[in-house]
Amino acid sequence: MTDRAAPDIRTEVAILGGGLVGAALALALAKREIDVTVCDGLPLEHQLDDEFDGRAYAVALSSRRFLGHLGLWEQLAPNAQEIRDILVSDGRPGERASELNLHFDADEMGPAGYGHMVEDRFVRRALLEAARAAPGVRYLDSAPAELEDPDRTVGRVRPTEIRPVLRLADGRRIEADLVVGCDGRRSRVAEAIGAVRIRGDYDQIGLVCAIEHQKPHGGVAHELFLPSGPFAILPLTGNRCSLVWTERTAMARSYEHASDALYLSEIKRRIGGILGEISLAGKRWQYPLNTTVADRFVAPRVALVGDAARGMHPIAGQGANYGWRDAAALAEVVGDAAQRGEDIGALDVLRRYERWRRPDSLAISLATDGLNRLFSNDIGPVRWARRLGLAGFGKIGPLRRAAMKLAAGDLEHLPRSMRG
Numbered sequence: 001m002t003d004r005a006a007p008d009i010r011t012e013v014a015i016l017g018g019g020l021v022g023a024a025l026a027l028a029l030a031k032r033e034i035d036v037t038v039c040d041g042l043p044l045e046h047q048l049d050d051e052f053d054g055r056a057y058a059v060a061l062s063s064r065r066f067l068g069h070l071g072l073w074e075q076l077a078p079n080a081q082e083i084r085d086i087l088v089s090d091g092r093p094g095e096r097a098s099e100l101n102l103h104f105d106a107d108e109m110g111p112a113g114y115g116h117m118v119e120d121r122f123v124r125r126a127l128l129e130a131a132r133a134a135p136g137v138r139y140l141d142s143a144p145a146e147l148e149d150p151d152r153t154v155g156r157v158r159p160t161e162i163r164p165v166l167r168l169a170d171g172r173r174i175e176a177d178l179v180v181g182c183d184g185r186r187s188r189v190a191e192a193i194g195a196v197r198i199r200g201d202y203d204q205i206g207l208v209c210a211i212e213h214q215k216p217h218g219g220v221a222h223e224l225f226l227p228s229g230p231f232a233i234l235p236l237t238g239n240r241c242s243l244v245w246t247e248r249t250a251m252a253r254s255y256e257h258a259s260d261a262l263y264l265s266e267i268k269r270r271i272g273g274i275l276g277e278i279s280l281a282g283k284r285w286q287y288p289l290n291t292t293v294a295d296r297f298v299a300p301r302v303a304l305v306g307d308a309a310r311g312m313h314p315i316a317g318q319g320a321n322y323g324w325r326d327a328a329a330l331a332e333v334v335g336d337a338a339q340r341g342e343d344i345g346a347l348d349v350l351r352r353y354e355r356w357r358r359p360d361s362l363a364i365s366l367a368t369d370g371l372n373r374l375f376s377n378d379i380g381p382v383r384w385a386r387r388l389g390l391a392g393f394g395k396i397g398p399l400r401r402a403a404m405k406l407a408a409g410d411l412e413h414l415p416r417s418m419r420g
């Protein structure tokens with residue numbers, strides 16, 4: 001065994017990465033009376049700035065319940081727009097969307113509905129401020145860190161008595177029974193445990209912005225499949241929508257410096273007049289898109305959660321939802337293990353989490369990857385086949401309802417904190 005200096009902080013769970021998923025995990029663990037330390041490399045005031053991130057999230061029903069369990073939904077509700085309908089159609093810029101489309105009506109889901117759109121600035125602030133204030137959570141911001149592994153044993157069989165250590169850039173060391181990597185798609189924790197990532201690259205960028213518009217959106221979310229990729233029009237509170245316009249990388253880069261007028265005219269060419277006159281409501285953003293799934297989610301005393309475990313194409317608006325489902329599942333597994341007096345970092349405990357979350361993750365990553373590839377082209381026969389396929393799918397009630405339940409995260413085997 002290696003001699004080690006005494007740590008500066010001793011904690012039960014150390015979370016590397018305190019974004020949307022890391023902060024939620026910290027809160028869920030604290031509710032199970034587990035002592036947590038979170039470190040995030042960014043200053044808190046930067047993450048809490050309204051202009052930190054331009055995205056808005058489709059928060060599925062199960063995630064809404066989880067945010068409720070964390071005591072946050074009530075404060076988010078006034079800024080959440082219910083999604084009443086989803087209209088999926090195939091089209092081309094400058095042409096009307098095909099009328100052979102697929103329609104999901106939230107009423108079919110019953111009174112609980114399907115989900116809500118919430119802007120990043122609201123959900124991130126709620127989560128980070130709550131994590132910062134929660135008893136039992138130490139939230140360290142401006143604290144880049146890495147998993148210290150002098151023995152190079154983290155990913156291999158590691159004597160259980162050796163606790164993993166996070167080393168902060170300022171030299172402080174945090175020793176934990178369990179380290180969780182919530183550090184995003186380029187997770188250093190995943191790298192440290194030797195996880196190999198299965199990757200899908202698309203040569204696509206998500207152009208994101210919010211618009212104000214003349215006509216009410218009626219709570220309808222549109223997913224338009226255009227040759228360069230899906231174009232999502234997602235209803236926000238008021239007469240505003242969030243747009244996620246998937247574009248080929250070279251073309252997207254060429255729009256980076258385009259004037260707002262040209263940008264808006266390109267948007268109009270794609271969405272037509274469905275919202276009447278439109279104007280930009282805030283900055284324009286770009287997010288490179290890919291899929292990346294770790295071949296393992298756990299190692300002795302280490303687990304991966306959120307995009308660190310699996311980052312997917314945003315075509316189905318599920319990345320954060322899956323991350324929150326990971327967080328709810330891991331908090332349940334670890335909380336129950338602690339209650340039974342088990343070692344929360346033991347590999348057999350962590351494998352329960354991996355068995356629960358990895359198959360689901362692989363399935364959604366493959367599904368979103370396949371959908372994006374099927375719909376991001378302009379091959380005539382394929383276009384017609386998918387138009388007929390969309391319309392046919394929509395006519396088969398059980399299939400349509402199954403797809404809605406999947407998108408709402410209303411599934412079997414949900415963590416307790418996500419059930420109705």
Ligand SMILES: Cc1cc2nc3c(=O)[nH]c(=O)nc-3n(C[C@H](O)[C@H](O)[C@H](O)COP(=O)(O)OP(=O)(O)OC[C@H]3O[C@@H](n4cnc5c(N)ncnc54)[C@H](O)[C@@H]3O)c2cc1C
Pocket residue numbers: 016017018019020021022039040041042055056057058059143144145146182183184185188206208244287305306307308314316317318319320321322323
């Ligand atoms: C265009 C677009 C639209 C999307 N829309 C939706 C949607 O509608 N619904 C949905 O559910 N999902 C959506 N997603 C996916 C969602 O944004 C992600 O799944 C989610 O943000 C992942 O959160 P995370 O906390 O796991 O990772 P990240 O957001 O990547 O956070 C990682 C955190 O770790 C910190 N960190 C990293 N390295 C270190 C280090 N060494 N030391 C300390 N800190 C570190 C970072 O500062 C950061 O705060 C969308 C994604 C895109 C690109």
